[in-house]
Amino acid sequence: MLEPRFLAIFVTCVLLVASIFAGFNIAIDPYLLFDVARRPGLNAVKPAVASHEAMMKAYQSQRVRPRTVILGSSRADVGFDPASEVWPQEFRPVYNLSLVGSGTETGLRFLQHMLASNRNVDPPRTLIVGLDFEFFLVRPVAAAKDRQVPVETFDTSAKNGEERLAVLANGETNPDRSLGVWKDYLAGTLSLDAISDSLLTIFANQGWAIPSDIEINGHSSEGRYPHWVEGVGAAALFEQRDVITIRQYNCPHRGLSQTPGASIIELEPVRRLLDFAKSRGMTVFLVIEPSHAMHLDLLGYMGYWQDYENWKRALMATVESASAGGVDVSLWDFGGYEKYARERVPAVSDRSKRTLWFWDSVHSTTSLGDLMVKRMLSRSDGDVDYGARLTPESIERRLAQIRLDRQDYRTLQPDDALFVRNLFNAATKCRDG
Amino acid sequence: MNLVVMLPSIGINYLAAVTIKRLLKRGDPGRRTASSLLLIGVAFNLLFLGYFKYKNFFLETTNELLGTDLPLAAVILPLGISFITFKQIAFLSDVRKGKIDFNVLDYLTFVFFFPQLIAGPIVHYGEVIPQFEQIKYRLDTRDIVVGICLLSIGLFKKTVLADGMAANVSPIFSATDQEETISFLAAWMGALAYTFQIYFDFSGYSDMALGLARLFGIRLPLNFDSPFKSSSIIEFWSRWHVTLTRFLTTYIYMPVMRHVSRWRRRFGLPILTNKSLTVGAFISLAMAPAVLTMFLSGVWHGAGFTFVLWGLLHGLYICINQAWRFWRPKWNRVSYESVMGPVGFLLTFGAVVIAIVFFRARSVAAAGRVLHAMFGLDGISLPITIMNRLGFIGHFLGSLGVTGNLSSGASFVISSLSLIALFVIATLGPNSLEILRDFDPAFHYPPTSTKSAIAPSDIIMKRGWRRALSFKLQLSPVWAFAVAVLFVLGSFGLNQVSQFLYWKF
16 A cells, blocks of 8 residues: 555645745745745845836835836836936835836826826826837848837836736726736745745845846935946947847848838827826926937937938927827936936046946946936926936937037047947948948 | 548458458468458558548659649548558457457447557557456446556646647748758757657657546556656657557568568578677678568658658667677676666667657658757857856857857747757656556556666766655655646646647558
């Protein structure tokens, strides 16, 4: 009778081992699913944000009651620090709902989710929305038969975990939510990923792993960047980002619409976001994200400069139209060649020097984020000499100024400009021209 | 949907089998007609498989070569079609040989027995159906213990070991798909990671198929027998996908060899014997059947030139192996095994890894880029963080032309250690069937020996270690706990995106 005994012990052990693993994952709570207390040295830092940010913010955002919400991609996620002292008192508390790889569509979906989960409290009064030019680019269609091809999007979070959100895109209650939440609970307790992320959480809290983290205000901490600078040097981070930019956007060449002259597809989510904000009485600050001069130069070399300027004009027209319709919205341009964007990058071999305003060509530091917040929320224009509010009167002047600043940059910092030029020249040329 | 697509094929095969069975009762004329009907049946099965699996491949190739614009068909590939088709060919052949008796219910059970439906083993009717007739309609706890152990080990191999490698494979092969250049170490790590991914994927699947069937009291034939312990490519194929090799040998390799031998005898040409061996005989009787068989094996695995090249490369390997067997120095067996065992093991492993690049790459050009890098033609680079930590060694490597890259040093170290661990498990550890050897785990187990006299563990480990690694299942609490841990971890691995690699073949 050895076999029945073996089977009985096997079944008991399966239940026991599974329970132990599940209990461990709940206690460490790597994905913020259970809102377990964050204990220093054990689980205060949450490195799983690097791979599970959408899941984590879907649950974290249900537990906060902010007056200001920040939406955007990784740029806003890193650059805007809700805990910074620059936020005027009437805008606090601030919550950063930005998600790596997400555009306005995803931002709107998560905002809807957050508000639907907190129906009994006042909605946030202010929205800061980071806008990435690259997310507005689409692949043109050459032939009529290709027009059925879905629009390619760089908004990679859009389809990520729709099931777990409280409402559908049309605002109705999501009927599949329970299923989505149970799937998340299952993934957060009874999965290999959960076990490995729980272990990673402990390692990171003991200082044995690079400390990516999501703070209680949603900010994706900058902690990992100094580690990377120390490991490979700031220049390497800039170069890596530039290489990724060329790889992602150079070939095939894209445009703001699928066919010349057609409307800009990705403006539609912006319009819907503005309508939604109006319906909830929110003030909106649309922010054209800052880029380092290296990135701006690359946009030019890849043939996107005209589109970049046209995109700003189209945004401004959208804002004007929304304002006329009663939306309290303003558009701010930080995508120029000002002195911050021209910050010199340390030499390749130098691993001791850090940059002050940018971590790489597209991700600004919270120091620059603070300047942007001051510029937008300060009552007087003269406080900060950075960025500009775009209006029908000011936009052409601003665009012309940026072109002049670009010329200055290439003249005054020829080595920096040449570095990017050479990087671009070394890349594979597009077959489609 | 799968069923709807497969039913006509299953129905036609059954009718053909019934007709062949009746014809066999009519003496010689009936047997000749039965043979013709068998050929028609085989042709039908191959055309059926060809339509679903290769139609778009032919259309694409035609479009590319002739510049035509033939529209691709929206063909659904039924699950396990390649395996079911081969199983039916074997069934018709067995009926023609008069080996089996059958009825419609047994036939449907044979075709649809789910544990081996999607990725083998490719069983013969006579191996499985008699077992159904002997099933005791009461749970047999011994069968359940063996079934659960095989299922747990298989699940762990698939979701923990194989799926754990996936993250190391995709970035490398995706980069070459996009015409990017990769470095020597990245290319080798990608190729090795895929080698172990598919190894543990198929090994895990085979264990699970055996385990599931055993829960019902059925023993399926051995299909996977530690192929990386082989010291020759011929031995490798006697251990990897054993039932496919058996099928190809029975229905392609041997018939081709027999026909060519008859043809050569008729014209007075020499054939293969131990006493005399001519180059002509070797080419026509050893090389041609091997290359043809492996070419078809490649085509069977997938519709694409990469699979064709993978098959041809293995055909070439087998030719070299056979030539070596015919013309090698005639040392005494002990000296030969002690020298050529390790050499053969390393050559076999390396040859399989190189060929598998074609198996994974999306195009021949992408495979070429991976191989280019594997041969060191695109430079060597290490994560810059590791170069910095290596201090003067890093500088020395730099002076030799090794460059730094921005990939994660921690990931590099973890991936390297994982690959080493999987290599050790695959080459030195006992396999599932060896662990369960006291429990009669599979049909045809233990296999009739085609193995080399010397295993990798014999070469590098002392006898004590070898004995420690030849452990076997005992019905003890410790083993129940160990199997439970494998089952839990394997089940936890199901809670993420995963898919069997071998189902699509």
